[in-house]
Amino acid sequence: MSWLVALPALDGREYVYRIHAPVDALRADLFWAAFHCHDDGPHPRASDRFDAASIWLVRAEGRDTPN
Numbered sequence: 372m373s374w375l376v377a378l379p380a381l382d383g384r385e386y387v388y389r390i391h392a393p394v395d396a397l398r399a400d401l402f403w404a405a406f407h408c409h410d411d412g413p414h415p416r417a418s419d420r421f422d423a424a425s426i427w428l429v430r431a432e433g434r435d436t437p438n
Contacts, residue, residue, distance in 0.1 A: 376405035377425040378417040386414055389429070398426050 374390045388405040390396075402424050406417060418424075 373429040374401050375427050375429055376401050378405055379423050380415045380417045382415040384414075386417060394428065401426050 372392065372394050374392055374396065375387055376390055377385050377387045379385050388408050390401050390404045390408075392401060392404070399421065402421050405424070406419060
């Protein structure tokens, strides 16, 4: 199963990361996985505020579930 995690960054952009995790994954674990992916990349620093992230489950095509 895949999740999408959108992180706002200091450059005003929002970076979205696909995280592969089970359906019952904790949102905090998904956030930290995306945050660490972002830190390893060349992009400006992302917000480390959990409540600033958007996290949603990607199901079958056309059936995404935003949280």
